[in-house]
Amino acid sequence: MLTWLDQRTGIVSATKGFLTEDVPGGASYWYAFGSATVFAMILQIATGIFLTFYYSPSSSTAWESTKYIIEKVPAGHFVLSLHYWGASAMIALMAMHLLQVLLWGAYKKPRELQWIVGVILFIVTLVLGLTGYLLPWDLNALLASTVAIRIAGNAPILGPAVLHFLQGGDGITTLTINRFFGIHVWLMPAALVALVAAHLSIFRWNGPAGPPIDEAPKLKPGRFWPDQMFMDTVLSFGIFVLIVALSTFAPVPLDDKADPNNSTFVPYPAWYFMALYALVDLVGALPPALVQAASLFATIIGPTLLVVLLIVLPFVDRNPSRRLSRRPWVLGLTALTMVAAIGLSWYGQNNVVNGQLAHNIIGPGAASLPASTAATSSEAGPGNGTTTAAAGTTAVTTSGGGSNPGGSSAAGSAAGQATFTANCSGCHGATGQGQPGVFPPLDGNPVVVGDKTTVIHILDNGLNGKISVHGTTYNGVMPPWKGTLTNAQIAGVLTYIRSAWTNKGTPITEAEVAAASK
Amino acid sequence: MGHAEAYTDPGTPQEQSRRTFMAQATIALGGVIGISLAIPLVTSLIPAADASNQEWSPLTADELATLKKATDSTPLKVTFSVHETNGYFGASDSDQFVWAVRVSDEEMQKARPELYAGSAKLPYPVVNMGFTVFSPLCPHLGCRYAYLEAQKKFLCPCHGSEYSLLGVHEAGPALRGLDPLPLRDYEGKVEISWILYQANTPAHVVIQVG
Numbered sequence: 001m002l003t004w005l006d007q008r009t010g011i012v013s014a015t016k017g018f019l020t021e022d023v024p025g026g027a028s029y030w031y032a033f034g035s036a037t038v039f040a041m042i043l044q045i046a047t048g049i050f051l052t053f054y055y056s057p058s059s060s061t062a063w064e065s066t067k068y069i070i071e072k073v074p075a076g077h078f079v080l081s082l083h084y085w086g087a088s089a090m091i092a093l094m095a096m097h098l099l100q101v102l103l104w105g106a107y108k109k110p111r112e113l114q115w116i117v118g119v120i121l122f123i124v125t126l127v128l129g130l131t132g133y134l135l136p137w138d139l140n141a142l143l144a145s146t147v148a149i150r151i152a153g154n155a156p157i158l159g160p161a162v163l164h165f166l167q168g169g170d171g172i173t174t175l176t177i178n179r180f181f182g183i184h185v186w187l188m189p190a191a192l193v194a195l196v197a198a199h200l201s202i203f204r205w206n207g208p209a210g211p212p213i214d215e216a217p218k219l220k221p222g223r224f225w226p227d228q229m230f231m232d233t234v235l236s237f238g239i240f241v242l243i244v245a246l247s248t249f250a251p252v253p254l255d256d257k258a259d260p261n262n263s264t265f266v267p268y269p270a271w272y273f274m275a276l277y278a279l280v281d282l283v284g285a286l287p288p289a290l291v292q293a294a295s296l297f298a299t300i301i302g303p304t305l306l307v308v309l310l311i312v313l314p315f316v317d318r319n320p321s322r323r324l325s326r327r328p329w330v331l332g333l334t335a336l337t338m339v340a341a342i343g344l345s346w347y348g349q350n351n352v353v354n355g356q357l358a359h360n361i362i363g364p365g366a367a368s369l370p371a372s373t374a375a376t377s378s379e380a381g382p383g384n385g386t387t388t389a390a391a392g393t394t395a396v397t398t399s400g401g402g403s404n405p406g407g408s409s410a411a412g413s414a415a416g417q418a419t420f421t422a423n424c425s426g427c428h429g430a431t432g433q434g435q436p437g438v439f440p441p442l443d444g445n446p447v448v449v450g451d452k453t454t455v456i457h458i459l460d461n462g463l464n465g466k467i468s469v470h471g472t473t474y475n476g477v478m479p480p481w482k483g484t485l486t487n488a489q490i491a492g493v494l495t496y497i498r499s500a501w502t503n504k505g506t507p508i509t510e511a512e513v514a515a516a517s518k
Numbered sequence: 519m520g521h522a523e524a525y526t527d528p529g530t531p532q533e534q535s536r537r538t539f540m541a542q543a544t545i546a547l548g549g550v551i552g553i554s555l556a557i558p559l560v561t562s563l564i565p566a567a568d569a570s571n572q573e574w575s576p577l578t579a580d581e582l583a584t585l586k587k588a589t590d591s592t593p594l595k596v597t598f599s600v601h602e603t604n605g606y607f608g609a610s611d612s613d614q615f616v617w618a619v620r621v622s623d624e625e626m627q628k629a630r631p632e633l634y635a636g637s638a639k640l641p642y643p644v645v646n647m648g649f650t651v652f653s654p655l656c657p658h659l660g661c662r663y664a665y666l667e668a669q670k671k672f673l674c675p676c677h678g679s680e681y682s683l684l685g686v687h688e689a690g691p692a693l694r695g696l697d698p699l700p701l702r703d704y705e706g707k708v709e710i711s712w713i714l715y716q717a718n719t720p721a722h723v724v725i726q727v728g
Contacts, residue, residue: 059604143661147676150660150717153725160716160725168605169569170714170726175605261613263654263662266675280659281677284691292693292720299718 019225024210026222030104031208032235033097038196039236040090043243044128045189047083055135057181059174062137063257070254071431081247087129089239091272094122102313102334105322106209112314114202119310121195124188129270131184137177142258143267145180146172151299172260212322249470253433256425268438269348275341276303278348306337416496419489424497427476432501438476440469442497449498449505456508456516459490487513573601573728574614576707585708588618588649590625593665593672593683596651598710616651616699616710617665617672619683626650629684630695637721642700650698651710652685658692660717672696693720 006012023031054073056065069076098118101107107115134145149172153163168175210219222228255265269277279298286294317330324331421430427439434441442448447469448455462480466473481490491510498505528534577585581598588594600614623645632638644650652672656663661676671688672681680689685696700711716723 058607060607143676146661147659154659154716154718163725164565165563167565167570169565171570171572173570173604174607175565175569178605261615261654261662263664264675267661277677280691282691284677284679284689291691295691295693295718 018204019229021204021207021224022221023208023224023228024221025219027224027227027231028211029231029235030100030211031228032232033093033100035232036235036239037090037093037097039232040086040093040239041192041196043086043240044083044090045193047079047086048185048189050079051083052185057135057177059137059177059258062135062177063254066136066138066254067430070252070433077251078247081251082243084252085243085246085250087132088271089243091125091129093239094125095272098122099334099338103324103331104209104212105317105327105330106212107314108317108320108322109314111202111206111209114199114206115314116311117195117199117202119307121192121199123307124192124195126272128184128188128192129272131180131188133270134177134180135184136254137258138255139258139262139265140255140267142172142260143265144269145176147267149176154296155300209322212324214321214323250472251433253429253435254431256421256430268435271345271349274348275344278344281348282344415489416492416494417500419485419493420496420500423481423485424493427478432497432503434469434474435476438474439478440467440472440474440476443501443503445469445503449503452494452506452508452512453516455494455498456490456513459485459494460517482517487517568603569605571603571609571728572614572712574710574712575599575601576704576709582708585618585649585651588620590620591670591683592667593617593619593652595665596710600712614712615654617654617696618649618651619685620648621645621650621684622648626684629682629686632694633698638694640698640722643702644698646701647703647708649701650685651701652696653699653713653715655697655714655717656692657687657694657697657715658690658718663696693718694722697722 002012051069054065054069054076056062066080069080071077073079101115101118130145130148133148134141149163149166152166153159155162164170166176166179167173168179213219256262276298279302280295283291283294283298313330317327319326321327424442428434428442429439432442447458458478460480460482463478466475468474485493488510491508491513494513495507497503498508529537575598577596577598581596584594585596588596594617595615596618597613597615599611601609602612603609623643626645627634630644633640633644654662656674656676656679658674658677658679661674663672663674663679663681665672670683672683672685673679674690674692677692678690679687679692681692681696682688685698687693687695697713697715699713702709702711712726712728713724714726716725
């Protein structure tokens with residue numbers, strides 16, 4: 001059968017040829033990051049294709065179709081979460097692969113072009129991450145993309161043209177979503193697949209570099225199949241299990257629909273841009289004379305310089321020795337960059353996001369807005385799921401004011417939902433799914449449906465410090481709501497969240513809130 | 519390579535000349551296809567001039583009344599209607615807002631001298647009718663900032679830039695203060711004009727007007 005197939009197609013011989021390859025010094029888990037990255041890419045393409053069966057790119061359907069995928073499509077939330085966590089995995093694995101090649105000096109002659117194609121692949125993958133971020137068209141998508149687009153627009157000379165091109169016009173509109181969709185779904189994946197093919201062809205031409213020693217010919221060759229392939233598969237499988245676990249226990253959140261007029265939502269960048277985000281923020285702490293130069297450096301010059309440095313590295317570092325002990329400069333710079341990236345990311349996550357929470361952008365501490373603002377945000381119509389007043393200041397005034405008078409109907413689920421949409425969904429998400437690491441999910445959260453006094457106290461007094469839900473740690477800041485929301489509103493919103501989504505808790509009455517709040 | 523037998527014989531000079539022609543013609547024809555495709559494809563990506571216009575209507579009586587309620591200690595968010603083109607969805611009315619602060623020209627000149635001279639100078643009155651209206655976009659990277667009554671300042675949620683009531687940049691990574699927009703009373707109709715300035719520069723570089 002195989003012979004018949006091979007005689008007519010040559011496919012069996014070609015596969016054998018592909019699998020028969022010497023691995024200098026034997027198979028190693030060190031070599032598995034590249035193939036695990038390819039695995040993550042395949043996972044992204046597979047899940048991405050299925051998402052396009054439902055996703056619809058336009059300003060009036062992008063968020064709605066994403067919400068539909070999450071809420072209605074069977075296994076839709078899981079597939080979307082696989083795509084979300086798969087993106088993180090792909091970038092993390094690619095970074096590990098890059099680091100390994102860097103440490104082992106595998107970029108050196110004759111592998112310069114393989115290295116350069118790899119660096120371009122890394123950029124393409126980051127562009128995929130960035131463009132994918134806009135597509136759900138929620139508040140975070142809009143603000144994160146606004147910042148990214150404005151940074152691009154700030155580049156010297158070409159900036160304004162790039163801004164105009166990316167937006168597809170003068171502002172971020174429905175055309176921008178289509179543009180990012182075209183880039184994310186067609187242009188970049190096509191480039192990715194072509195470049196991976198080139199990367200692998202060049203790899204097979206040069207053969208594996210082997211460990212970082214100078215006596216390569218003395219190494220005993222090992223087998224690619226099945227020895228190395230087994231290790232590749234084990235790592236890919238481990239990563240797959242991790243992605244499935246994350247998708248199950250920390251599914252991707254969807255914030256409220258993008259609203260250009262929302263000025264209180266605190267956006268959060270993807271973790272792989274957290275270091276750059278921190279850098280942009282830190283610039284503000286410099287003396288005024290330095291801020292402009294530092295700002296340009298943090299947003300444009302620094303990242304460009306890093307890419308240029310990586311591309312020219314094999315031509316600058318021309319010492320043929322790959323021994324670790326003979327390459328102190330490259331290894332030192334790599335270590336320094338890694339320490340800086342990790343430190344900045346840590347600063348970004350902790351100080352920036354939590355610092356802004358402490359700034360009271362979110363929460364009732366910033367609640368007293370002028371009347372005109374309240375009038376504006378009440379037009380948003382709390383409770384319709386597409387409210388424009390997502391979190392914080394404007395919304396608080398709204399619910400305290402006109403749209404929910406007296407709280408007499410607050411026990412009703414509709415009023416509770418309105419209160420929730422106006423005040424809580426900004427952090428906990430429209431579907432109570434929370435935000436990974438910061439705000440816990442309310443859906444399926446045992447505390448939410450558990451002891452009444454406990455949940456009333458949390459709402460009354462807020463919550464600070466690390467908490468754990470389903471084994472995941474959250475470290476956001478929940479503001480106290482007592483005094484901002486009436487007892488009736490608190491009862492209404494608690495009744496709502498205890499019975500919404502998959503929750504099946506008992507209602508809470510105004511009297512119970514009053515009793516527990518004493 | 520059994521398939522490549524034809525290449526062992528270099529052929530007659532005529533054949534060689536023909537092959538040279540065919541090789542070059544193949545590349546030329548491929549090139550014509552490539553360029554003929556690339557030109558319309560790239561052209562299609564140039565944004566149409568009317569892809570995302572917005573027209574700011576004059577303030578209505580109610581909106582004007584809101585504006586006039588602004589004081590020097592309480593800025594007001596003045597919301598008004600814009601006629602906005604959203605690509606293939608065409609034009610529709612939506613809300614836009616600016617922040618209005620009551621201030622005299624002298625005070626403003628004292629607080630924000632850069633608006634009156636130098637590279638950040640504005641070619642229109644910063645204060646008109648006793649008010650300044652600020653663009654809702656943070657001059658850092660274009661997010662919409664919020665007003666915090668408790669702290670009497672404007673604060674951007676994206677990177678934490680802070681501004682005083684008169685738009686003076688006080689903290690965070692922004693490179694200039696809030697951008698005043700032209701406000702004018704035109705034959706009884708009060709109009710605010712939209713100007714988008716380049717983000718993250720100390721100077722006022724106009725990206726788009728109207």
